Amino acid sequence: MTTTPRPKLVTALLLAPAGLFFVFLLLAPLAVVLLFSFGERAPAGGYVPAFTLQNYMDLPARGKAFFNTLTLAPFGTLLTALFAFPMAYFLAVKTSPGWRVALLILVMAPFWTSQLLRYYAWMMILGNKGIPGWLATLGIADVRIINTPWAVLIGAVYGFLPLMVPPIYVSLEKLDKRLLEASADLGATPIRTFLQVTLPLALPGVATGSMLVFILLMGDYILPQFLGGGKVFFIGNALVDLFLQSRNWPFGAAVSVALVAIMFVTIYVYMRFVLSKSGTRRAALV
Protein backbone atom coordinates (compact mmCIF):
# COMPACT_ATOMS: atom_id res chain seq x y z
CA MET A 1 0.00 0.00 0.00
CA THR A 2 1.30 3.41 -0.94
CA THR A 3 -0.87 5.67 1.17
CA THR A 4 -2.54 4.87 4.46
CA PRO A 5 -6.09 6.24 4.39
CA ARG A 6 -7.01 8.13 7.54
CA PRO A 7 -10.09 6.26 8.75
CA LYS A 8 -11.61 9.17 10.71
CA LEU A 9 -11.35 11.53 7.77
CA VAL A 10 -12.99 8.99 5.46
CA THR A 11 -15.85 8.47 7.91
CA ALA A 12 -16.35 12.23 8.25
CA LEU A 13 -16.43 12.65 4.46
CA LEU A 14 -18.94 9.81 4.09
CA LEU A 15 -21.31 11.31 6.67
CA ALA A 16 -20.85 14.98 5.75
CA PRO A 17 -23.43 15.26 2.92
CA ALA A 18 -26.24 13.67 4.95
CA GLY A 19 -25.15 15.69 7.99
CA LEU A 20 -25.48 18.92 6.00
CA PHE A 21 -28.95 17.92 4.79
CA PHE A 22 -30.07 17.03 8.31
CA VAL A 23 -28.78 20.31 9.76
CA PHE A 24 -29.93 22.72 7.03
CA LEU A 25 -33.12 21.04 5.82
CA LEU A 26 -34.42 19.34 8.95
CA LEU A 27 -33.11 20.74 12.24
CA ALA A 28 -32.74 24.41 11.24
CA PRO A 29 -36.18 24.61 9.56
CA LEU A 30 -37.84 22.85 12.51
CA ALA A 31 -36.11 25.33 14.85
CA VAL A 32 -37.47 28.19 12.70
CA VAL A 33 -40.99 26.76 13.05
CA LEU A 34 -40.55 26.63 16.83
CA LEU A 35 -39.25 30.23 16.82
CA PHE A 36 -42.12 31.47 14.65
CA SER A 37 -44.69 29.85 16.94
CA PHE A 38 -43.79 32.44 19.59
CA GLY A 39 -44.00 35.35 17.14
CA GLU A 40 -46.75 37.65 15.89
CA ARG A 41 -48.50 37.87 12.55
CA ALA A 42 -47.47 40.78 10.31
CA PRO A 43 -50.42 42.90 9.13
CA ALA A 44 -49.97 41.68 5.53
CA GLY A 45 -49.38 38.09 6.62
CA GLY A 46 -46.08 36.45 7.52
CA TYR A 47 -44.08 36.89 10.72
CA VAL A 48 -42.95 39.62 13.09
CA PRO A 49 -40.41 38.71 15.79
CA ALA A 50 -41.93 38.69 19.28
CA PHE A 51 -42.20 36.49 22.31
CA THR A 52 -45.78 35.60 23.07
CA LEU A 53 -47.69 32.47 24.02
CA GLN A 54 -50.80 33.85 22.34
CA ASN A 55 -50.55 31.44 19.39
CA TYR A 56 -50.66 28.48 21.74
CA MET A 57 -53.58 30.00 23.68
CA ASP A 58 -55.41 30.37 20.37
CA LEU A 59 -55.09 26.64 19.52
CA PRO A 60 -58.71 25.94 20.62
CA ALA A 61 -59.80 28.11 17.66
CA ARG A 62 -58.74 25.14 15.51
CA GLY A 63 -60.11 22.66 18.03
CA LYS A 64 -62.40 21.08 15.44
CA ALA A 65 -59.41 20.06 13.28
CA PHE A 66 -57.62 18.61 16.31
CA PHE A 67 -60.79 16.81 17.42
CA ASN A 68 -61.40 15.29 13.98
CA THR A 69 -57.77 14.20 13.62
CA LEU A 70 -57.54 12.74 17.11
CA THR A 71 -60.79 10.77 16.79
CA LEU A 72 -60.76 9.70 13.12
CA ALA A 73 -57.04 8.83 12.96
CA PRO A 74 -57.19 6.27 15.83
CA PHE A 75 -60.59 4.95 14.71
CA GLY A 76 -59.38 4.69 11.11
CA THR A 77 -56.25 2.86 12.29
CA LEU A 78 -58.36 0.40 14.29
CA LEU A 79 -60.68 -0.27 11.35
CA THR A 80 -57.70 -0.77 9.04
CA ALA A 81 -56.19 -3.30 11.46
CA LEU A 82 -59.51 -5.17 11.69
CA PHE A 83 -59.79 -5.45 7.91
CA ALA A 84 -56.08 -6.20 7.43
CA PHE A 85 -55.83 -9.05 9.95
CA PRO A 86 -57.85 -11.70 8.07
CA MET A 87 -56.05 -10.74 4.86
CA ALA A 88 -52.62 -11.14 6.47
CA TYR A 89 -53.76 -14.44 8.02
CA PHE A 90 -54.94 -15.66 4.63
CA LEU A 91 -51.60 -14.76 3.00
CA ALA A 92 -49.43 -16.22 5.76
CA VAL A 93 -51.34 -19.42 6.48
CA LYS A 94 -53.68 -20.31 3.61
CA THR A 95 -51.68 -19.60 0.44
CA SER A 96 -49.10 -21.81 -1.26
CA PRO A 97 -45.49 -20.60 -0.75
CA GLY A 98 -45.00 -20.12 -4.49
CA TRP A 99 -47.76 -17.53 -4.75
CA ARG A 100 -47.35 -15.91 -1.35
CA VAL A 101 -44.84 -13.18 -2.22
CA ALA A 102 -46.59 -12.19 -5.44
CA LEU A 103 -49.94 -11.95 -3.63
CA LEU A 104 -48.38 -9.84 -0.87
CA ILE A 105 -46.80 -7.45 -3.38
CA LEU A 106 -50.22 -7.15 -5.03
CA VAL A 107 -51.61 -5.92 -1.68
CA MET A 108 -48.75 -3.45 -1.13
CA ALA A 109 -48.53 -1.99 -4.63
CA PRO A 110 -51.43 0.50 -4.43
CA PHE A 111 -49.74 2.31 -1.53
CA TRP A 112 -46.90 3.27 -3.84
CA THR A 113 -49.17 4.70 -6.51
CA SER A 114 -50.40 8.27 -6.43
CA GLN A 115 -52.52 8.97 -3.34
CA LEU A 116 -54.02 11.90 -5.23
CA LEU A 117 -55.37 9.65 -8.00
CA ARG A 118 -56.61 6.90 -5.68
CA TYR A 119 -58.70 9.34 -3.64
CA TYR A 120 -59.82 11.05 -6.82
CA ALA A 121 -61.27 7.67 -7.83
CA TRP A 122 -63.06 7.42 -4.48
CA MET A 123 -64.44 10.93 -4.98
CA MET A 124 -66.13 9.62 -8.12
CA ILE A 125 -67.31 6.38 -6.45
CA LEU A 126 -68.74 8.00 -3.31
CA GLY A 127 -69.85 11.22 -5.02
CA ASN A 128 -73.43 11.91 -6.03
CA LYS A 129 -73.01 10.27 -9.46
CA GLY A 130 -71.42 7.20 -7.90
CA ILE A 131 -72.90 4.82 -5.34
CA PRO A 132 -75.62 7.25 -4.11
CA GLY A 133 -76.69 7.72 -7.74
CA TRP A 134 -77.01 3.96 -8.31
CA LEU A 135 -78.89 3.57 -5.04
CA ALA A 136 -81.28 6.31 -6.14
CA THR A 137 -82.14 4.34 -9.29
CA LEU A 138 -82.98 1.42 -6.97
CA GLY A 139 -85.32 3.69 -5.06
CA ILE A 140 -83.06 4.41 -2.10
CA ALA A 141 -82.77 8.15 -2.33
CA ASP A 142 -80.80 10.79 -0.45
CA VAL A 143 -77.85 8.71 0.61
CA ARG A 144 -74.89 10.94 1.36
CA ILE A 145 -71.47 9.39 1.81
CA ILE A 146 -68.95 11.90 0.50
CA ASN A 147 -67.99 14.71 2.90
CA THR A 148 -69.00 12.64 5.95
CA PRO A 149 -66.71 11.03 8.54
CA TRP A 150 -67.65 7.66 6.98
CA ALA A 151 -66.12 8.64 3.65
CA VAL A 152 -62.89 9.57 5.44
CA LEU A 153 -62.91 6.23 7.29
CA ILE A 154 -63.50 4.25 4.06
CA GLY A 155 -60.62 6.22 2.55
CA ALA A 156 -58.41 5.45 5.55
CA VAL A 157 -59.01 1.69 5.28
CA TYR A 158 -58.51 1.81 1.51
CA GLY A 159 -55.38 3.94 1.66
CA PHE A 160 -53.59 2.21 4.51
CA LEU A 161 -54.58 -1.46 4.26
CA PRO A 162 -51.56 -1.99 1.94
CA LEU A 163 -49.32 -0.70 4.73
CA MET A 164 -51.00 -2.61 7.57
CA VAL A 165 -51.03 -6.10 5.99
CA PRO A 166 -47.23 -6.65 5.57
CA PRO A 167 -46.14 -6.29 9.24
CA ILE A 168 -49.02 -8.52 10.42
CA TYR A 169 -48.13 -10.99 7.68
CA VAL A 170 -44.49 -11.06 8.82
CA SER A 171 -45.40 -11.85 12.42
CA LEU A 172 -47.92 -14.53 11.37
CA GLU A 173 -45.49 -16.11 8.91
CA LYS A 174 -43.00 -16.70 11.72
CA LEU A 175 -45.74 -18.47 13.67
CA ASP A 176 -44.79 -22.09 14.22
CA LYS A 177 -47.70 -24.20 12.93
CA ARG A 178 -46.84 -26.87 15.49
CA LEU A 179 -48.05 -24.46 18.19
CA LEU A 180 -51.50 -24.54 16.60
CA GLU A 181 -51.44 -28.33 16.44
CA ALA A 182 -50.28 -28.54 20.04
CA SER A 183 -53.10 -26.27 21.10
CA ALA A 184 -55.63 -28.42 19.21
CA ASP A 185 -54.12 -31.63 20.63
CA LEU A 186 -54.55 -30.25 24.11
CA GLY A 187 -58.27 -29.93 23.40
CA ALA A 188 -58.59 -26.21 22.63
CA THR A 189 -61.37 -25.18 20.26
CA PRO A 190 -60.26 -23.35 17.07
CA ILE A 191 -61.60 -20.08 18.51
CA ARG A 192 -59.66 -20.56 21.72
CA THR A 193 -56.49 -21.44 19.77
CA PHE A 194 -56.95 -18.27 17.75
CA LEU A 195 -57.48 -16.04 20.79
CA GLN A 196 -54.78 -17.57 22.97
CA VAL A 197 -52.08 -18.57 20.47
CA THR A 198 -52.42 -16.88 17.07
CA LEU A 199 -53.58 -13.43 18.17
CA PRO A 200 -50.92 -12.85 20.88
CA LEU A 201 -48.21 -13.96 18.45
CA ALA A 202 -49.48 -11.54 15.80
CA LEU A 203 -49.70 -8.59 18.17
CA PRO A 204 -46.22 -7.16 17.49
CA GLY A 205 -47.12 -7.00 13.79
CA VAL A 206 -50.47 -5.35 14.52
CA ALA A 207 -48.71 -2.86 16.82
CA THR A 208 -46.05 -1.96 14.22
CA GLY A 209 -48.58 -1.60 11.41
CA SER A 210 -50.91 0.48 13.57
CA MET A 211 -48.13 2.87 14.47
CA LEU A 212 -47.16 3.39 10.83
CA VAL A 213 -50.75 3.99 9.77
CA PHE A 214 -51.51 6.25 12.72
CA ILE A 215 -48.49 8.47 11.99
CA LEU A 216 -49.45 8.86 8.34
CA LEU A 217 -53.15 9.46 9.08
CA MET A 218 -52.35 12.15 11.66
CA GLY A 219 -50.44 14.23 9.11
CA ASP A 220 -52.73 13.53 6.15
CA TYR A 221 -54.09 16.26 3.92
CA ILE A 222 -55.29 14.70 0.64
CA LEU A 223 -57.67 12.17 2.26
CA PRO A 224 -59.71 14.67 4.32
CA GLN A 225 -59.46 17.24 1.52
CA PHE A 226 -60.93 14.93 -1.14
CA LEU A 227 -63.32 12.77 0.87
CA GLY A 228 -64.11 15.19 3.71
CA GLY A 229 -64.58 18.03 1.25
CA GLY A 230 -64.01 20.88 3.71
CA LYS A 231 -66.63 19.51 6.11
CA VAL A 232 -64.50 16.83 7.76
CA PHE A 233 -61.06 18.43 7.98
CA PHE A 234 -57.83 17.42 9.72
CA ILE A 235 -54.93 19.39 11.19
CA GLY A 236 -53.25 19.11 7.76
CA ASN A 237 -56.11 21.04 6.16
CA ALA A 238 -55.90 23.71 8.86
CA LEU A 239 -52.17 24.04 8.14
CA VAL A 240 -52.64 24.51 4.40
CA ASP A 241 -55.28 27.14 5.15
CA LEU A 242 -53.08 28.97 7.68
CA PHE A 243 -49.93 29.00 5.55
CA LEU A 244 -51.19 29.33 2.00
CA GLN A 245 -54.54 31.14 2.35
CA SER A 246 -54.77 33.28 5.48
CA ARG A 247 -50.95 33.54 5.78
CA ASN A 248 -50.99 33.49 9.56
CA TRP A 249 -47.54 31.94 9.85
CA PRO A 250 -47.00 32.24 13.63
CA PHE A 251 -50.33 30.58 14.43
CA GLY A 252 -49.68 27.94 11.74
CA ALA A 253 -46.27 27.31 13.30
CA ALA A 254 -47.92 26.76 16.71
CA VAL A 255 -50.37 24.28 15.12
CA SER A 256 -47.42 22.45 13.48
CA VAL A 257 -45.54 22.28 16.78
CA ALA A 258 -48.66 20.91 18.49
CA LEU A 259 -49.10 18.27 15.74
CA VAL A 260 -45.47 17.10 15.94
CA ALA A 261 -45.58 17.13 19.77
CA ILE A 262 -48.76 15.03 19.88
CA MET A 263 -47.24 12.60 17.37
CA PHE A 264 -43.97 12.14 19.20
CA VAL A 265 -45.65 11.75 22.60
CA THR A 266 -48.05 9.16 21.13
CA ILE A 267 -45.21 7.26 19.48
CA TYR A 268 -43.18 7.33 22.69
CA VAL A 269 -46.05 6.09 24.87
CA TYR A 270 -46.93 3.49 22.26
CA MET A 271 -43.38 2.13 22.00
CA ARG A 272 -42.97 2.20 25.76
CA PHE A 273 -46.16 0.36 26.63
CA VAL A 274 -47.79 -1.40 23.68
CA LEU A 275 -44.72 -2.57 21.78
CA SER A 276 -42.77 -3.64 24.87
CA LYS A 277 -45.82 -5.37 26.31
CA SER A 278 -46.56 -7.33 23.14
CA GLY A 279 -42.85 -8.12 22.94
CA THR A 280 -42.74 -9.62 26.42
CA ARG A 281 -45.88 -11.59 25.77
CA ARG A 282 -44.24 -13.09 22.71
CA ALA A 283 -41.12 -13.84 24.71
CA ALA A 284 -43.20 -15.59 27.34
CA LEU A 285 -44.93 -17.78 24.77
CA VAL A 286 -42.11 -18.88 22.50
Add this chain to the structure above:
Amino acid sequence: MLRAYAICIYIFLYLPISLIVFFSFNAGKYAMAWEGFSLFWYGKAFSNPLIMGALKTSVIIALSTAFLSAIIGTLTALGLERTKGWLRVTFDALIYIAIMVPGIVIGISTLIAFVSFFDLVNPSLAGLGIKFQMGTWAVIAAHVLFNIAVVALLVRARLQGMDRSLVDASEDLYATPLGTFAQVVLPLLAPAILAGFLLAFTFSFEDFIIAYFVSGPDTTLPIYIFSSIRRGVTPEINAVGSVVLLTSFVLLIAAQAVLRRGERTARAE
Protein backbone atom coordinates in the same frame (compact mmCIF):
# COMPACT_ATOMS: atom_id res chain seq x y z
CA MET B 1 -64.59 -18.15 3.33
CA LEU B 2 -61.21 -16.57 3.93
CA ARG B 3 -60.45 -16.94 0.23
CA ALA B 4 -63.66 -15.09 -0.67
CA TYR B 5 -62.69 -12.34 1.78
CA ALA B 6 -59.25 -12.06 0.14
CA ILE B 7 -60.85 -11.75 -3.31
CA CYS B 8 -63.12 -8.98 -2.00
CA ILE B 9 -60.09 -7.14 -0.61
CA TYR B 10 -58.29 -7.34 -3.97
CA ILE B 11 -61.39 -5.99 -5.72
CA PHE B 12 -61.64 -3.22 -3.09
CA LEU B 13 -57.98 -2.30 -3.68
CA TYR B 14 -57.97 -2.43 -7.47
CA LEU B 15 -61.47 -1.34 -8.51
CA PRO B 16 -60.87 2.41 -7.97
CA ILE B 17 -57.59 2.29 -9.90
CA SER B 18 -59.24 0.35 -12.72
CA LEU B 19 -62.05 2.92 -12.89
CA ILE B 20 -59.51 5.66 -13.56
CA VAL B 21 -57.96 3.68 -16.41
CA PHE B 22 -61.37 2.57 -17.76
CA PHE B 23 -62.82 6.08 -17.97
CA SER B 24 -59.63 7.44 -19.54
CA PHE B 25 -60.84 5.69 -22.74
CA ASN B 26 -64.25 7.34 -22.52
CA ALA B 27 -65.39 9.30 -25.55
CA GLY B 28 -67.74 11.49 -23.51
CA LYS B 29 -67.01 14.62 -21.54
CA TYR B 30 -67.92 13.34 -18.10
CA ALA B 31 -65.75 11.19 -15.91
CA MET B 32 -68.47 8.77 -14.81
CA ALA B 33 -70.78 8.34 -17.84
CA TRP B 34 -69.54 5.91 -20.49
CA GLU B 35 -70.17 7.02 -24.09
CA GLY B 36 -67.91 4.72 -26.08
CA PHE B 37 -64.24 3.94 -26.61
CA SER B 38 -61.85 6.68 -27.66
CA LEU B 39 -58.23 7.76 -27.33
CA PHE B 40 -59.33 11.39 -27.64
CA TRP B 41 -58.36 12.37 -24.08
CA TYR B 42 -54.87 10.88 -24.41
CA GLY B 43 -54.28 13.00 -27.49
CA LYS B 44 -55.66 16.04 -25.69
CA ALA B 45 -53.53 15.45 -22.60
CA PHE B 46 -50.34 14.94 -24.56
CA SER B 47 -50.85 18.07 -26.63
CA ASN B 48 -51.60 20.19 -23.56
CA PRO B 49 -48.46 22.31 -22.96
CA LEU B 50 -49.37 22.81 -19.27
CA ILE B 51 -49.47 19.05 -18.67
CA MET B 52 -46.29 18.38 -20.63
CA GLY B 53 -44.49 21.21 -18.79
CA ALA B 54 -45.61 19.85 -15.42
CA LEU B 55 -44.57 16.35 -16.47
CA LYS B 56 -41.12 17.60 -17.46
CA THR B 57 -40.70 19.42 -14.11
CA SER B 58 -41.78 16.29 -12.23
CA VAL B 59 -39.37 14.03 -14.14
CA ILE B 60 -36.47 16.44 -13.51
CA ILE B 61 -37.32 16.57 -9.78
CA ALA B 62 -37.75 12.80 -9.46
CA LEU B 63 -34.56 11.92 -11.37
CA SER B 64 -32.44 14.43 -9.42
CA THR B 65 -33.95 13.25 -6.14
CA ALA B 66 -33.33 9.58 -6.99
CA PHE B 67 -29.67 10.14 -8.02
CA LEU B 68 -28.79 12.39 -5.08
CA SER B 69 -30.56 10.25 -2.45
CA ALA B 70 -29.08 7.00 -3.79
CA ILE B 71 -25.55 8.43 -3.62
CA ILE B 72 -25.83 10.32 -0.32
CA GLY B 73 -27.90 7.57 1.35
CA THR B 74 -25.31 4.94 0.39
CA LEU B 75 -22.43 7.12 1.67
CA THR B 76 -24.35 7.56 4.93
CA ALA B 77 -24.89 3.82 5.37
CA LEU B 78 -21.20 3.17 4.68
CA GLY B 79 -20.17 5.92 7.11
CA LEU B 80 -22.46 4.67 9.87
CA GLU B 81 -21.00 1.17 9.47
CA ARG B 82 -17.63 2.65 10.58
CA THR B 83 -19.06 4.66 13.47
CA LYS B 84 -19.89 3.90 17.07
CA GLY B 85 -21.04 5.92 20.06
CA TRP B 86 -22.74 9.31 20.06
CA LEU B 87 -22.28 10.03 16.35
CA ARG B 88 -24.10 6.84 15.39
CA VAL B 89 -26.89 7.43 17.91
CA THR B 90 -27.31 11.01 16.62
CA PHE B 91 -27.51 9.92 12.97
CA ASP B 92 -29.94 7.11 13.81
CA ALA B 93 -32.17 9.61 15.61
CA LEU B 94 -31.98 12.06 12.67
CA ILE B 95 -32.88 9.32 10.18
CA TYR B 96 -35.96 8.39 12.18
CA ILE B 97 -36.98 12.03 12.70
CA ALA B 98 -36.67 12.63 8.93
CA ILE B 99 -38.98 9.67 8.30
CA MET B 100 -41.49 10.37 11.08
CA VAL B 101 -42.07 14.12 10.74
CA PRO B 102 -45.16 14.40 8.49
CA GLY B 103 -44.55 15.56 4.91
CA ILE B 104 -46.77 18.58 5.49
CA VAL B 105 -44.53 19.79 8.35
CA ILE B 106 -41.40 19.22 6.22
CA GLY B 107 -43.04 21.36 3.52
CA ILE B 108 -44.01 24.11 5.98
CA SER B 109 -40.66 24.25 7.77
CA THR B 110 -38.70 24.30 4.49
CA LEU B 111 -40.97 27.07 3.17
CA ILE B 112 -40.78 29.41 6.13
CA ALA B 113 -37.08 28.82 6.85
CA PHE B 114 -36.06 29.46 3.23
CA VAL B 115 -38.37 32.41 2.66
CA SER B 116 -37.08 34.06 5.85
CA PHE B 117 -33.50 33.42 4.75
CA PHE B 118 -34.16 34.89 1.29
CA ASP B 119 -35.82 37.98 2.78
CA LEU B 120 -32.65 38.41 4.78
CA VAL B 121 -30.10 38.04 1.97
CA ASN B 122 -31.93 39.11 -1.19
CA PRO B 123 -31.78 42.90 -0.52
CA SER B 124 -27.98 42.80 -0.25
CA LEU B 125 -27.67 40.56 -3.31
CA ALA B 126 -29.96 42.71 -5.45
CA GLY B 127 -26.99 44.83 -6.57
CA LEU B 128 -25.36 41.71 -8.05
CA GLY B 129 -28.54 40.81 -9.92
CA ILE B 130 -29.02 37.64 -7.87
CA LYS B 131 -32.39 36.81 -6.39
CA PHE B 132 -33.13 33.56 -4.56
CA GLN B 133 -36.65 32.16 -4.64
CA MET B 134 -38.51 28.92 -4.03
CA GLY B 135 -38.81 26.51 -6.93
CA THR B 136 -37.84 23.15 -8.39
CA TRP B 137 -34.53 23.04 -6.50
CA ALA B 138 -36.31 23.49 -3.12
CA VAL B 139 -38.61 20.54 -3.93
CA ILE B 140 -35.54 18.42 -4.79
CA ALA B 141 -33.79 19.44 -1.55
CA ALA B 142 -36.80 18.53 0.63
CA HIS B 143 -37.36 15.23 -1.21
CA VAL B 144 -33.67 14.27 -0.92
CA LEU B 145 -33.81 14.85 2.85
CA PHE B 146 -36.55 12.24 3.27
CA ASN B 147 -35.11 9.76 0.78
CA ILE B 148 -31.56 9.86 2.17
CA ALA B 149 -33.11 8.30 5.27
CA VAL B 150 -34.95 5.62 3.24
CA VAL B 151 -31.89 4.67 1.14
CA ALA B 152 -29.61 4.65 4.21
CA LEU B 153 -31.93 2.19 5.98
CA LEU B 154 -32.17 -0.09 2.91
CA VAL B 155 -28.42 -0.12 2.25
CA ARG B 156 -27.58 -0.57 5.91
CA ALA B 157 -29.84 -3.63 6.16
CA ARG B 158 -27.97 -5.07 3.18
CA LEU B 159 -24.55 -4.20 4.70
CA GLN B 160 -25.48 -5.97 7.91
CA GLY B 161 -26.52 -9.08 6.00
CA MET B 162 -23.25 -9.05 4.04
CA ASP B 163 -20.66 -11.77 4.56
CA ARG B 164 -17.65 -10.06 6.20
CA SER B 165 -15.31 -12.84 5.13
CA LEU B 166 -15.58 -11.64 1.51
CA VAL B 167 -14.03 -8.31 2.52
CA ASP B 168 -11.36 -10.08 4.56
CA ALA B 169 -10.56 -12.39 1.65
CA SER B 170 -10.22 -9.43 -0.70
CA GLU B 171 -7.84 -7.71 1.74
CA ASP B 172 -5.80 -10.91 2.19
CA LEU B 173 -5.37 -10.96 -1.57
CA TYR B 174 -3.79 -7.49 -1.36
CA ALA B 175 -6.64 -5.48 -2.81
CA THR B 176 -6.53 -1.80 -1.91
CA PRO B 177 -9.45 -0.56 0.25
CA LEU B 178 -10.83 1.23 -2.80
CA GLY B 179 -10.40 -1.91 -4.91
CA THR B 180 -12.23 -4.00 -2.31
CA PHE B 181 -15.01 -1.45 -2.24
CA ALA B 182 -15.40 -1.26 -6.02
CA GLN B 183 -15.08 -4.99 -6.73
CA VAL B 184 -16.60 -6.65 -3.67
CA VAL B 185 -18.75 -4.31 -1.56
CA LEU B 186 -20.41 -2.21 -4.29
CA PRO B 187 -21.67 -5.17 -6.39
CA LEU B 188 -23.16 -6.70 -3.22
CA LEU B 189 -24.88 -3.44 -2.29
CA ALA B 190 -26.09 -2.71 -5.82
CA PRO B 191 -29.58 -4.26 -5.46
CA ALA B 192 -30.34 -2.24 -2.30
CA ILE B 193 -29.02 0.97 -3.90
CA LEU B 194 -31.03 0.40 -7.07
CA ALA B 195 -34.19 -0.40 -5.08
CA GLY B 196 -33.61 2.78 -3.05
CA PHE B 197 -33.19 4.75 -6.29
CA LEU B 198 -36.50 3.43 -7.65
CA LEU B 199 -38.39 4.05 -4.39
CA ALA B 200 -36.97 7.59 -4.18
CA PHE B 201 -38.03 8.23 -7.78
CA THR B 202 -41.56 6.95 -7.10
CA PHE B 203 -41.90 8.96 -3.88
CA SER B 204 -40.65 12.14 -5.50
CA PHE B 205 -42.70 11.73 -8.67
CA GLU B 206 -45.92 11.31 -6.69
CA ASP B 207 -45.41 13.72 -3.82
CA PHE B 208 -47.98 16.47 -3.71
CA ILE B 209 -47.91 18.04 -0.26
CA ILE B 210 -44.20 19.00 0.03
CA ALA B 211 -44.13 20.38 -3.52
CA TYR B 212 -47.37 22.31 -2.85
CA PHE B 213 -45.55 24.34 -0.20
CA VAL B 214 -42.08 24.81 -1.66
CA SER B 215 -42.37 24.72 -5.47
CA GLY B 216 -42.89 28.49 -5.72
CA PRO B 217 -43.91 29.43 -9.27
CA ASP B 218 -43.10 25.96 -10.67
CA THR B 219 -45.86 23.38 -11.25
CA THR B 220 -45.30 19.66 -10.79
CA LEU B 221 -47.62 17.04 -12.27
CA PRO B 222 -49.34 16.23 -8.90
CA ILE B 223 -49.91 19.96 -8.34
CA TYR B 224 -51.44 20.25 -11.83
CA ILE B 225 -53.65 17.21 -11.20
CA PHE B 226 -54.73 18.57 -7.80
CA SER B 227 -55.75 21.93 -9.20
CA SER B 228 -57.62 20.44 -12.14
CA ILE B 229 -59.54 18.08 -9.85
CA ARG B 230 -60.57 21.19 -7.91
CA ARG B 231 -61.68 22.95 -11.10
CA GLY B 232 -63.80 20.02 -12.17
CA VAL B 233 -63.18 16.53 -13.35
CA THR B 234 -62.52 15.66 -17.01
CA PRO B 235 -61.32 12.39 -18.58
CA GLU B 236 -58.12 14.25 -19.43
CA ILE B 237 -57.06 13.76 -15.80
CA ASN B 238 -57.88 10.06 -16.13
CA ALA B 239 -55.60 9.81 -19.17
CA VAL B 240 -52.69 11.51 -17.39
CA GLY B 241 -53.46 9.49 -14.26
CA SER B 242 -53.40 6.19 -16.16
CA VAL B 243 -49.93 7.00 -17.50
CA VAL B 244 -48.74 7.92 -13.98
CA LEU B 245 -50.22 4.72 -12.51
CA LEU B 246 -48.61 2.56 -15.18
CA THR B 247 -45.22 4.23 -14.57
CA SER B 248 -45.33 3.64 -10.84
CA PHE B 249 -46.45 0.01 -11.20
CA VAL B 250 -43.58 -0.74 -13.57
CA LEU B 251 -41.06 0.95 -11.25
CA LEU B 252 -42.44 -0.85 -8.18
CA ILE B 253 -42.29 -4.28 -9.74
CA ALA B 254 -38.75 -3.49 -10.92
CA ALA B 255 -37.75 -2.43 -7.38
CA GLN B 256 -39.26 -5.61 -5.89
CA ALA B 257 -37.62 -7.85 -8.47
CA VAL B 258 -34.22 -6.22 -7.89
CA LEU B 259 -34.51 -6.56 -4.10
CA ARG B 260 -35.65 -10.22 -4.26
CA ARG B 261 -32.94 -11.21 -6.71
CA GLY B 262 -30.42 -9.42 -4.49
CA GLU B 263 -31.60 -11.41 -1.46
CA ARG B 264 -31.33 -14.65 -3.38
CA THR B 265 -27.78 -13.99 -4.64
CA ALA B 266 -26.76 -12.86 -1.14
CA ARG B 267 -27.99 -16.18 0.24
CA ALA B 268 -26.35 -18.17 -2.56
CA GLU B 269 -23.04 -16.47 -1.93
